[in-house]
Amino acid sequence: MLLAGGFAQALTPMNLLFALIGVFLGTAVGILPGIGPALTVALLLPVTFKLDPGGSLIMFAGIYYGGMYGGSTTAILLNTPGEAASVVTALEGNKMARQGRGGPALATAAIGSFVAGLVATIGIAFLAPVIVKVAVKFGPWDYFALMMIAFVTVSATFGNSPLKGLTSLALGLWLGLMGIDGLTGQARLTFGVPELLDGIEVTTLAVGLFAIGEALMVVSMHKTNAEKPMAIKGSIWMSLEDWKRSWKPWLRGAAIGFPIGGLPAGGAEVPTFLSYNLERKLCRDKNAFGNGAIEGVAGPEAANNASAAGTMVPLLTLGLPTSATAAVMLAGFQQYNIQPGPLLFVQHAQLVWTLIASLFIANAMLLVLNLPMIGLWVRLLKIPTPWLYAGILVFAAMGTIAANPSVVELIILVLFGIAGFLMRRYDYPVAPAVVGLILGPMADLQLRRALQISLGDPMVFLNHWSSATMLAIAFIALVAPFVFKGLSRFQAEED
Amino acid sequence: MAEVAPGGHQRWALDRPKLVTGIILLAFAAVTAYDAYSMSFRSAYGLNPNTASYLVAGILAILGIGHFISAARPSEGAAVVEADWKAVGMMGLALASLIACVYFGAGFIAGSTLLFAFTARAFGRKAFIVDVIIGFVIAVLIFLLFNKLLTLTLPMGPLERLI
Secondary structure, eight states: OHHHHHHHHHTSHHHHHHHHHHHHHHHHHHTSTTOOHHHHHHHHGGGGTTSOHHHHHHHHHHHHHHHHHHHHHHHHHHSOOSSGGGHHHHHHHHHHHHTTOHHHHHHHHHHHHHHHHHHHHHHHHHHHHHHHHHHTTOOHHHHHHHHHHHHHHHHHHSSSOHHHHHHHHHHHHHHHHOEEOTTTOOEESOTTOGGGGGOOOHHHHHIIIIIIHHHHHHHHTTTTOOOOOOOOOSOSSOOHHHHHHHHHHHHHHHHHHHHHHHSTTOOSHHHHHHHHHHHHHHOSOTTTTTSOOTHHHHHHHHHHHHHHHHTHHHHHHHOOOOSHHHHHHHHHHHHTTOOOSHHHHHHOHHHHHHHHHHHHHHHHHHHHHHTTTHHHHHHHHTSOHHHHHHHHHHHHHHHHHHHSOOHHHHHHHHHHHHHHHHHHHTTOOSHHHHHHHHHHHHHHHHHHHHHHHTTTOTTHHHHSHHHHHHHHHHHHHHHHHHHHHHHHHHHHHHO | OOOOOTTSOOSSOOOHHHHHHHHHHHHHHHHHHHHHHTOOOOOOSSOOTTHHHHHHHHHHHHHHHHHHHHHHSOOOOOOOOOOOHHHHHHHHHHHHHHHHHHHTTOOHHHHHHHHHHHHHHHTTOOOHHHHHHHHHHHHHHHHIIIIIISOOOOOOOHHHHHO
């Protein structure tokens, strides 16, 4: 019933127009090489600032889905996946494009994303109220423990070494300390700079680390890489054979992606890898994979989209972002004065269901808009690299000073850009820093609330079975990679 | 631990970047701990505003030491690709000129034009004047769209006031 109300709200002509603009902009920016969905959302956030809350939310949903889809187009046509979750898509998708089957590859990615998005959004609509029922009973200790799980899994799943992932997370936590403490008014780590009193903007960190850092990284080695976009030859439509081979991977991908995205485990790349491996095992023709198998595009793309929708479950119901994209989206919600969490469903039920309805609409709009416009998107890929990155930098700087017009903000942006460059160069993941910045202060708040209730007794976290269990999970997830690494070295020495 | 053998063959080559990262992390930890130490507030039940600072300082210190241990270990050490520092420097100039333009009140359009042109040059473009013109057109368009249509505040300069 509430969902119907949400649709009624979202389906006005004006809001449909906002959704259309959002999907268009999201795809256009997301398609640019090196720009993943997190950065797309961060870059386009200023566009939505001055709209009414409903309209901006709807445009926002469109940007989000558009950015997701744009990433897969880059992976297929250019073989330069903008984010970890598109790496698998590039494996078979680029092979297909090289054989002149880029059209069907893009089509199966688009339709698969639509199917998976539809399944997953229905999942959100059903699952969210259930989780909210549980979440309203959560104490501060439970939230704190949940955030510990998110911290550990986000930094352990990204990148190749837990030490590097945790270091990136610690950078985010450190930045999260900056500014005035909400409970006591105490300034932390502001070094006497008044602009730092408000704390670090998540979007500034995301744009600096992702956009400026990526641009510096690309320019530092621009002589070594030169990928040309694949021309699309032949029909862009899928044949009957393609449909037959695609529909099962779509559904399987959605079934794998949604639950994993919903866990506070972060990272959409895990379900895409799982889906790829599953499809390869199930494929009858053993030679198909590695030579442009459409199943290898259909499954992972569906899994990617479903898991991205899955991250909306902890984000909306618990206020817990478990990926960089979700962290940036949370920052967006806060711009519109919306604080996700169980209370949101109770107090602003209409708004939540409008958002969920907009996700449906944006998803459908994506399909209608993108298949006929593939030609235009391909042309975007042909923008010469110098102009492309120059344009990205201008837009990134504009977004940052529009949100907060000050030189200090620009300098901070450039510093984050340098940090992002160095982190990329030495193989440190950047996403945990973004999650750390937004979750750190929240964890601090819950920790102190819990200790306030227990009159300073830290045992409060272990006396509740729920938080004790979650802390144990977080601890195991933290220690396991180091232990297993040690074990494997031990075995290696035995041999 | 990590000594270069007199013969010159480096069996225990120290991982320099990791060592530097470790030092930076320890420095951050020290700054954070000092900042927490110098806060003044009325004490309450274990919920002081500096508790989190001390926690983060502790995490940073542990990670710093972790980097030292990891740096001393003979690792496979993924080779870092040689960077084109001239191009990186040109891009630094691009970003610096934007900051300078905003700081000295030359405005958003001038800053963005320079940012665009220098960045394109960093990526190997030679036609500087053409890039300046393209950057200028893009900057004006962005300014019109965001300042006039979406009424966002962008840094104003003499040029912006004319439009």
